[in-house]
Amino acid sequence: MTSFRPVIALSRGLEVLRVINQERQSTVGSLHKATGLNKATIVRMLETLEHEGYVMRRTEPASYAPTGRALLLSAGYDEPTWIGGIAEPILNKFRKQIHWPSDIAVLDQESMVIAHTTRVDGSLLFSRPPGFRFPVLGTSMGRAYLAFCEPAEQERIAARLALSPEPWNDLARNPDKLAKTLRTIRKAGFAVMDDSYSRSIFGGAVWALGVPVALPNRLFGSMNVMMLREAVTPEDGIRRFVPQMKKVASALAEALGAKLAAPGTSSLRRK
Template sequence: MTIHRSVRALSRGLALIGELNTSGPSSAQQLARRSGVNRTTCYRLLQTLQQDGYVTFDEASALFSLTPQVRRLSEGLSTQDLSRQAALPPMFSLLEQVSWPSDFAVFELGWMMIRESTHSFSPFSVHRSMVGLGRSLVRSALGRAVLTAASPAQRHEMLEITASLVPEDAALARDRRYISRFVARTKSDGYASSVDETEQGISAIAVPIGGVGPVIGSLNIVFFTSAMTTEVAARRYLRSLKQAATEIERRWRAATP
């Protein structure tokens, strides 16, 4: 077999796709550093990938992201990647408006798993690493928002999974009165809330995020309990929070084949 010289540009382009697939939305500087590709070359490769439809660029956040067209190359672009791609730019816009940090989470194995967060960018956060952490389905605002928006059948399934897999939440997940009370309150308020229930001194308000079909997750705003009540937070920030959730839904639908 004749051995030909490798095409470095192709290898580097695939390396950038691999970095975006692993790390999610990233700036050109971050990609250059992680991949070892010269920054000028990195920009040129990203522009080529963007022209060919494999990469998209969000001017508001200056981040590059994969597009569903990457699925033609591999199965690397998952539903999780799509949800994160949809969530991050609106979350940065929300942070500019309210300053308090936000988390985007999805239901997974009895927990609300945080997939994206602006904690590391907020001047008011005491946490710096939130992505990958779980929050209670029944005690967090994130979980209550999803449970309230879910259909009765979906809610039942999620609660059954939580009761089976999360011992500390099992009793509450099986308590129908407890669930009915916060579902009714969330519907009445127009948002889910939590005060000192997932972490002492921390409160949150949250709204659900719908996708193509069932609810895909929820978005919150987190703040110190001593700073304000959830009612005050809702008066100040609920409109911006709902606008961010609506934009995530729009981006999700646009990115889903």
């Protein structure tokens, strides 16, 4: 219990900023709907946040968006680090069982970021250290994440990806095809690396399977298994590895959920 009453104005300002950050582009009306605050209060909060440099006002359409300064508020929080630390022993054990490398990754803006990898140092094809960023729609992990995230988040991610010229982002420019692809992935419970990405990055020599790492109420990220095409065909890989991957992903999600539920870890929680 705190020793003082919360500063209501600060609480309201933080809630407005949280919604703007979530919506990416907000209006007074959308903020009113999301927060329940009256519009006059919202306008005062917006003007204060704009004065302090955390939001910017746009005229066409009339709206507010977060600025780069808003990123400073999360400078002390590093989701890939704590997720990677918990995933390390689980994925290392899995690597010994299947003899192919795995990663776990989280979403950051319009890219996936590796939190932990079991790839062997020195391999040119598999060299992707923690912190490495890679595309959502080109990769099995990105596709698995997108298929299992909430519809509103799917729409926001797809809208950003549609602006990028890479061939694997063509899917984002075809909403009907994207929706069908994501439904297929969700039904199967796994995704496969896009062929155009494999050809562009690995010369077609590498392919991968990805599954979500999720609890019923929380999507943490996704994990993969990467293989050489000449050694493991997609048909054989799906048959051999997908059931094991789903079990490992479930264990990862349970371990991450337990960490969040532990005392003293409130700074790791996010909505």
